[in-house]
Amino acid sequence: MKSDIHPDYHKIKVVMTDGTEFETYSTYGSEGDTLTLDIDPKTHPAWTGGSQHLVDRGGRVSRFKKKFEGFLG
Numbered sequence: 001m002k003s004d005i006h007p008d009y010h011k012i013k014v015v016m017t018d019g020t021e022f023e024t025y026s027t028y029g030s031e032g033d034t035l036t037l038d039i040d041p042k043t044h045p046a047w048t049g050g051s052q053h054l055v056d057r058g059g060r061v062s063r064f065k066k067k068f069e070g071f072l073g
Contacts, residue, residue, distance in 0.1 A: 017043045 007027040015021050015036045028035055041047040 016040050 008030070009025055009027055010031040011023055012026050012028055012032070013021055013023050013034045015034060017037055017040050026035070
C-alpha cells in the first residue's frame with residue numbers, strides 16, 4: 001500500500017439539527033472541529049416520511065401510472 005496517500009482520520013464533534021451532539025471519527029476538518037448539520041435523518045423527508053412531491057414533466061408520471069395502474073392491485 002502506498003504511504004502518505006490517505007487523509008488524516010481524527011475525532012470530531014457532530015451537532016444535529018435539534019442540538020444533540022456526538023463524537024465520531026472522520027476526515028472532515030481537523031482534530032476537535034465541529035460539524036454542524038443543516039439536514040439530518042431527524043428532519044429530512046426521506047427518513048421522516050414527510051410530504052412527497054412529484055413533478056410531472058411532459059406527462060411522465062401520468063403515463064407511468066396508466067401503464068402500471070393494475071400491477072399492484
